[in-house]
Amino acid sequence: MPVHQQQLPALDDIQPVQQPAIDPGQSLQRRFEAFHALNPWVLRRLEALTANCVAESFTRVGIGMLFELLRWRYGQATQGDAFRLNNNIRSRYVRLLIDRHPEWAHLFETRALRAA
Template structure:
């Protein structure tokens, strides 16, 4: 599987306000759609091969293993804090995968939509 080897730049200063995890994820996902696409391909391969449940962290590790360096020689940086958001996004876009990813409840104040639909901005 070929993966793009560039991570886009993230937005700069938020005016002294620390962005929430959801905001950081939304920004990362918007700038780096290839990460979701790669996770989607890996999940589809897993399901077709007859795999049962799998964690997105395992898929992150496979992604890191498949793409050890970026074009500029820096190691691939994937924030493990985003795995729960990717699991929810994968389940929302692929309801048939609801049994593939087990979700835990998010902390108070964070979105928690189990196996829900997407909103008009393609967000869970």
């Protein structure tokens, strides 16, 4: 097995995504919090992917790359389940990753939040 495949985080806790009820007047932050509360495994997978990047000596990590890897791994672990991970919440996940792992702050580029 190629080394890069041995290094990918396990698929053991990938679960069907639960979508929160949509309230059009709700802020992006509230929508993120609702999604995260229903899908805590997404953060665990993003943490595992980031830790893998750190172990591989990455100096920069893009949340877009992590989202696409997670989508790909989800597709490998499930069948027929549409995986909807909204790109609008990527910035919230970056900030949560940095809050939980301040030593990773240098890996991610963040910008000022435009939407509350």
